[in-house]
Amino acid sequence: MRELILLRHAHAESAAPGQDDIDRPLSRQGQAEAEMAGQWLKKENLVPDLVLCSPARRTRETLEQVLQVVGYVDQRQEARIYEATPGTLVQVADEHRDIGRVLLVGHNPGLEQVAALMSSGQSGDFRGMPAGSIAVLRLPAEAALEPGIAQLAAFWWP
Template identity: 70%
Template sequence: MRELILLRHAHAEPADNGLADIDRPLSPHGLAEAEAAGRWLLEQRLVPDRVLCSPARRARETLEAVLSLTGYVEQRLEERIYDATPGTLAALVDEHREVERLLLVGHNPGMERLVALMHSGQSGDYRGMPTASVAVLSLP
């Protein structure tokens, strides 16, 4: 059975420093969150076979912190993850059916709504997905 791991980017610096949203870096707290997520994935033996990551700086920095602990795997920047709807994310997952364990690093509300869609069939039934949180889903 295939697995999908969803990782929301870690805490980022606020947008009020003049940077575009896509260019916001992780905060020091966010770096610690990302490292904790990487440790958890490693402890659970959930090292992905492939990673698709949003091009946003905070997502890329989250991924770097995670992979520094889990080891480097095949990774691709995927423009469609930034501002993605649950449908867009589901389509991306479907495009990578050959991958046994796929990790997506992205943003809310798309990530939390994808979890809701896959769990209850309704993307509006979301419960929240804090920064650096991980969801592991089994796929047929």
């Protein structure tokens, strides 16, 4: 078995006038949520082997808080995660199927749709990943990602 962990960025500040969405920072609440997410991952022994993170400031800041708790993990910024469709997220994750535990740090609605699609076979109007939440999907080791192939093994939110 292998695991795909989906982490939605924690609460972010609203965009300031003239500020691009990609540059929005975490709020004070979001910083605390991200730290709690790291604590949960560590407590559950779910430290990833590889992290793929959206280039958005709020996702990078979420990851920084998580890594302060769990320690150093191999990490890469992945531009395709920002504003990604479920299909793009699945493609990004599937490119790393040889790695035992991959963490994607990204955004809704893509992450919650991937969680639903991989675990139930349907993405529909699923709305179930609040800011800072984590979904852990368990998958067959060698299988390509496809609808309904995963088991939702754990779900956490701040």
